[in-house]
Amino acid sequence: MIRKAAQIDEQTPWQELTVGGEIYEGGTARLVNTGDWRTITPQFHPDKCKQCMLCFPFCPDSAIPVEHGRRQDFDLMHCKGCGICAKVCRFGAITFGKEGD
Amino acid sequence: MGIRDRLSGNEAIAHAMRQIDPDVMGAFPITPSTEIPQYFAQFVADGKVNTEYVTVESEHSSMSVCIGAQAAGGRAVTATSSCGLALMYELLYVAASSRLPITLACVNRALTGPININNDHSDSMGARSSGWIQIYAENNQEAYDNFLQAMPIGEHSEVRLPVMICQDGFITSHAVENIELLEDAAVKDFVGEYHPEHYLLKQENPLAVGPYDICAYYMEHKKQQAEAMKRAKSVILEVAARFRDISGRSYGLFEEYRMKDAETALVLIGSTAGTAKAAINQLRTEGKKVGLIKIRVFRPFPMEELAAALSHVKVAAVMDKCEDFSACGGPLFAETRSALYDLECRPKLVNYVYGLGGRDVSTEHIRSIFDRLFTIAETGETGEIYTHMGQRG
Numbered sequence: 001m002i003r004k005a006a007q008i009d010e011q012t013p014w015q016e017l018t019v020g021g022e023i024y025e026g027g028t029a030r031l032v033n034t035g036d037w038r039t040i041t042p043q044f045h046p047d048k049c050k051q052c053m054l055c056f057p058f059c060p061d062s063a064i065p066v067e068h069g070r071r072q073d074f075d076l077m078h079c080k081g082c083g084i085c086a087k088v089c090r091f092g093a094i095t096f097g098k099e100g101d
Numbered sequence: 102m103g104i105r106d107r108l109s110g111n112e113a114i115a116h117a118m119r120q121i122d123p124d125v126m127g128a129f130p131i132t133p134s135t136e137i138p139q140y141f142a143q144f145v146a147d148g149k150v151n152t153e154y155v156t157v158e159s160e161h162s163s164m165s166v167c168i169g170a171q172a173a174g175g176r177a178v179t180a181t182s183s184c185g186l187a188l189m190y191e192l193l194y195v196a197a198s199s200r201l202p203i204t205l206a207c208v209n210r211a212l213t214g215p216i217n218i219n220n221d222h223s224d225s226m227g228a229r230s231s232g233w234i235q236i237y238a239e240n241n242q243e244a245y246d247n248f249l250q251a252m253p254i255g256e257h258s259e260v261r262l263p264v265m266i267c268q269d270g271f272i273t274s275h276a277v278e279n280i281e282l283l284e285d286a287a288v289k290d291f292v293g294e295y296h297p298e299h300y301l302l303k304q305e306n307p308l309a310v311g312p313y314d315i316c317a318y319y320m321e322h323k324k325q326q327a328e329a330m331k332r333a334k335s336v337i338l339e340v341a342a343r344f345r346d347i348s349g350r351s352y353g354l355f356e357e358y359r360m361k362d363a364e365t366a367l368v369l370i371g372s373t374a375g376t377a378k379a380a381i382n383q384l385r386t387e388g389k390k391v392g393l394i395k396i397r398v399f400r401p402f403p404m405e406e407l408a409a410a411l412s413h414v415k416v417a418a419v420m421d422k423c424e425d426f427s428a429c430g431g432p433l434f435a436e437t438r439s440a441l442y443d444l445e446c447r448p449k450l451v452n453y454v455y456g457l458g459g460r461d462v463s464t465e466h467i468r469s470i471f472d473r474l475f476t477i478a479e480t481g482e483t484g485e486i487y488t489h490m491g492q493r494g
Contacts, residue, residue, distance in 0.1 A: 014321035019261060020200035021322050022299055023309035 005031055035063070038081035041099045044073050049093035055085040103281040103348070110238070110273040113245035113280055114180065114206045114266070115140035120288035121252065122150045123204075124175030124295075127163030129156070129185065132218045133270040134208035137180035160185040164192035164203075171201040172310040174300030176252065178203070182270055183210035186224045190231070196263045197232025198326060199311045202255030203263040205233070206248060209371070209422075210270040211458040219459020220270040222370060226423040226432050232326050234264040234333055235400040239356075239374045241278050244268040246350055247397075249283070252292050253340045259332045269372040271459070287347055330401045337398055354403035356395040357410055359385060363392030365474040366411065366448075368437050369420035370396045373455075373462055380467035391471055396433065404440040411441060414448040416474045416483075420490075422456045430454075430487045449483050455490040466490060 003018055005028040018024065051071055056064045063079035065072045086096035108116065114137050118126070128138035138154075145154045153175075155166045160181050167177035181189060186207060196203050212223040225235060234254060238244035244266065251264040268274055283291070299308050314322055334354065341352040358378055360366060367377050374395040384391045394410055396403075411417055419438075421431025430438070434452035441447045453470060456462050470490070477483050 010317040012321075014324040017318065017321050017325065019325065020198060020310070021312055021314055021318065022200075023312055024299065024306060026307045026309075028309075 033077050034061070035077050035079045035081075038076070038079055039098075040081045040083060040096060041076065042074055042079065042081070042083065042086055043095045043097070045093045045095065046073075048091050050091050052091070054088050054090070055094060058084050058088045060084065103283060106280050106282055107277050108241055108280045109136070109275050109277050110241040110244045110268045111136035111208065111275065112140055113241045113282075114248055114268075115144070116282060117245050117248040117288075118152075118178055119144045119150055120283070120285050121176070121178075121249070121292050122289075123152055123178045125153045125155060125166065125170035125177045127155055127157055127166035127170075127177065127179040129158075129160050129163040129179075129181070131160070131182050131185035133210055133220075133274045134180045134182040134185070134206065136274070137206055137208070160188040161192060164189040164196065164205075167203045167205075168192060168196050168199065168201055171196070171203050172199065172301050174295075174297055174302045176204075176295045178206070180206040180208065182208045183212050183218075183224045186228060187212060190228065193228055193231040193233060193263075195311060198322065200261040200326075200329070201263060201310075202252065202261055204248070204251040204255065205263065205265045207265050207267040208270045208274045209267055217458040218270075220272050220372075220422070221457045221459070222267075222421075222423040223457070225265060225267050226425070228265070229400055229432060232262065232330070233400060234260075234262050234330070234337075234398070236264065236266055236337075236398050237370045237396065238266070238268040238273060239372055239395060240273055241268075241276070242280050242350075243352075243397075244273060245280060245282065246344065246348065246352065249288060249291060250337075250340045250344050250352070252295070253343070254333065254337050256295060256297075257336045257340075258298075260329055260336050262326070262329055262333060267371075272372040281348075283348060291344065291347055334398075334401045334403065352397060354396075354398045354406055355410070356393075356397060358393040358395065360392035360394065360410060360414075362390050363413075364390040364415045365471060365478060366392045366394060366414045366417045367420060367467070367470065368394045368396065368407075368411070368417055368433065369422075370399065370433060371422060373420065373422065376462055376464055377467050380464040380471070383464065384468065384471060389471065389475070399433070399436075402436050402440075404436070407437060408440045408444055411437075411448055412444055412446070416449045416451075416477045418451050418453055418470050418474055420453045420455055420470075424454050424457060428487075434487075449477055449481075450486070451477070451483055452487050453490045454488070460491045462491060
């Protein structure tokens with residue numbers, strides 16, 4: 001049986017994994033929560049954002065989604081908490097701190 | 102009809118490759134396997150094969166070429182020896198864990214150091230845990246026959262593992278002996294075409310090969326590999342039966358030579374079997390009940406079968422053409438002694454590490470081992486179990 005990446009998780013027994021870990025589709029990184037080791041978290045303040053689009057290309061991951069030409073709130077499933085976006089924002093629309101602060 | 106010829110072991114492998122006509126060869130020379138890509142290059146130049154002949158800068162790259170080609174959907178072959186195999190080491194594991202049935206002709210040579218170009222098994226024995234099926238030959242005929250069987254074994258859907266076809270450097274690879282080749286059409290029919298279910302060049306089926314495994318998945322993939330290696334044993338026998346039907350030559354996991362009523366026996370690998378058989382024939386004329394087990398398949402190891410074959414023997418000597426530096430015996434000895442553990446009544450077992458770096462072994466050496474086995478059978482005293490043979494002093 002051929003399993004798609006979305007059908008495999010950390011509970012899947014060895015008999016049901018693909019042979020040699022082969023992956024039979026593209027873009028499967030979207031399924032993986034790689035933001036879970038983040039220790040510091042960016043916060044988006046839409047009232048201060050000018051939609052200058054500087055933060056989006058500086059994000060080394062894909063944690064700043066853009067829809068219809070407008071920057072959306074963070075995709076924290078993929079944000080590693082590097083803080084580059086907060087450094088490049090000139091309008092104070094991104095702050096950076098411990099979650100819950 | 103078979104074709105009678107006179108070929109060295111290296112020529113025999115090159116002819117097997119010509120008849121198979123693989124898609125890609127990763128080619129890099131190293132003594133004593135150099136002649137394989139050399140002869141094969143002539144076949145390429147003469148248009149006798151359609152193989153993409155990729156000359157590379159190292160064995161690390163020749164195995165990488167094979168991995169890329171096999172993942173792309175092709176059949177890939179290479180040949181190497183000694184330090185060349187060592188330089189492939191990292192990629193051997195990648196090929197096996199990616200479940201790519203590459204075929205490697207290993208011409209066994211001592212692994213440096215001290216630097217030495219002659220035969221022993223230290224190169225392939227070092228790679229015995231890499232996840233490759235390992236099949237060893239006694240002579241050029243077996244090297245040829247084993248190579249033809251490699252792809253039907255490795256590519257089998259229940260197996261999907263790379264296969265190493267080993268022969269003794271110089272002794273087998275360079276000595277010219279009579280050989281019976283199969284006709285080209287018979288080989289093509291036997292080996293068949295390679296049609297993997299998933300491959301990189303299959304446009305409608307995007308594929309990623311060899312992705313990173315976090316710890317939540319690595320163990321499961323290793324379990325898959327281990328199970329495939331277990332299943333390989335019956336596939337090896339099925340392929341051997343099919344090969345017997347077209348060639349008349351029979352192969353098993355090991356060969357039992359005059360073992361039926363044997364009370365003392367040798368267990369060994371490779372060309373030394375020829376010498377041992379000659380000594381056994383001499384001893385048999387003297388009324389001694391002696392026999393030989395020549396291991397053909399070392400990975401997967403024929404544990405239960407070997408135990409059964411040795412169960413009626415009083416004393417056996419396991420001969421390792423490889424020093425394991427375990428301080429308690431060679432790798433074949435360790436496997437054989439482990440195999441015998443489950444027997445109710447075990448034969449006594451001693452180990453000889455011999456023939457390192459091309460050190461010669463004669464019928465007199467074999468007779469001297471049997472003389473010791475006869476004494477052990479009489480007295481029940483094994484004495485020192487882990488010994489070396491053939492060195493001065």
